[in-house]
Amino acid sequence: MKLLVSHPTGNANVRAVLAAFERNNILARYFTTVATSRDSQMIKLLPKNIRKEVLRRSYAIDNSLIETYPAKELGRILLPKIGLKNLTRHEFGEFSVDAVYRSFDRHVSKKLESVSNRHSLDAVYAYEDGALETFKKAKSLGIKCIYDLPIAYWACGRELMKEEAERLPEWSCTMGGSIKDSDVKIKRKEEEMVLADVVVGPGKFVLDSIPEKAKTKDLIQSPFGSPESSLTPSKSHETSEKLKVLFVGSMGQRKGLGDLFQAMKLLDKDKIELIVLGSLLQPLEFYKSIYPNFKHISNRPHSEVLELMRSCDVFCLPSIVEGRALVMQEAMSQGLPIIITPNTGGEDLVIQGETGFLVPIRSPEKIAEKLNWFLEKRSSIPQMSKAAIEHASNYSWDAYGEKIAQELITLNSSLS
Secondary structure (H helix, E strand, O other), X not given: OOEEEEOOOXXXXXXXXXXXXXXXXXXXXXXXXXXXXXOOHHHHOOOHHHHHHHHHHEOOOOHHHEEEOOHHHHHHHHHHHHOOHHHHOOOOOOOOHHHHHHHHHHHHHHHHHHHHHHHOOOEEEEEOOOOHHHHHHHHHOOOEEEEEOOOOOHHHHHHHHHHHHHHOHHHHHHOOHHHHOOHHHHHHHHHHHHHOOEEEEOOHHHHHHOOHHHHHOEEEEOOOOOOOOOOOOOOOOOOOOOEEEEEEOOOOHHHOHHHHHHHHHOOOOOOEEEEEEOOOOOOHHHHHHHOOXXXXXXXXXXXXXXXXXXXXXXXXEOOOOOOOOHHHHHHHHOOOOEEEOHHHOOHHHOOEOOOEEEXXXXXXXXXXXXXXXXXXXXXXXXXXXXXXXXHHOOOOHHHHHHXXXXXXXXXXXXXX
């Protein structure tokens, strides 16, 4: 079996898939926009902060397998830095994220036949919003189409967000996402799903969200990996201190922040503190007008995020729509029990009362109830911290990629 993988920017899950495909000798080519090499002498000469940013686009696979198409992506990165933000505006800017994805997708589709002729491709592996032209060309060549869907299908997300806009109209300005996507973009997503032969998702919530007709396709569910951790819980969780509750994510109602604020209002502010780390979607005053008693921390390097996690007691993410939020497993790896909804995509992370608690979406009272449980049972937190670390360690990036690789190899054998 031989596959071509395409993704415009790369991320942890893409890297895990690439590594597993290379290990199993099924990766023919990886197409992306920008790729750098850790061995480059030029990169080694860059200042440390710039070098770190550049190396985010490096891949631990054989460089000969990588083909790049950088023009649009470099424009998207550089133009806002010289004051040309309008060229990157959502969907319609010439160098918007969507423009990058569409241009990249067209480029891959044009290259597909020659790659297939050289490597006898069995399948292409592409991601939401960047797969349509590649899939169309693959179909014309008799090549299977594998569709990686990292977040809930657009129709599910839009419906949930419309309901949220009606339930909490003051938060509608923070919702964004598919609720604002154009009809053209939605049509692309629909066509991608129709053309897919296999759909890959990180959890039950994502695969449950796809259209009923698509559920007859071959489905692969593989959960994301957790950061490695050698921590042992050491915090004493003294009852004289405030219980520190941590939320990490973009500050909108898609992440359930409005429900968390409402839950905090039901608790004694002298005994509990909410820390919110994330990007503002509205001015800080907007959030403070709804719930003033929280501490906001702006985005920071990953090492500092992990350090902040270790200083807190409980992690809470009551999301309405996700794929599988990586931050949940990061928090657990740093010893935080979690309070999450099934819609975070991490239902399997919760061993009720041991690693944390699962609560329904849109339930501030239930969130408050579980936070109050931690307030009343502070002595249980060290044991739950240990359980969270141990459970998170069961999820690795190697296992994520390997499961996808093995299931695809099995599917290909059955079709041969």
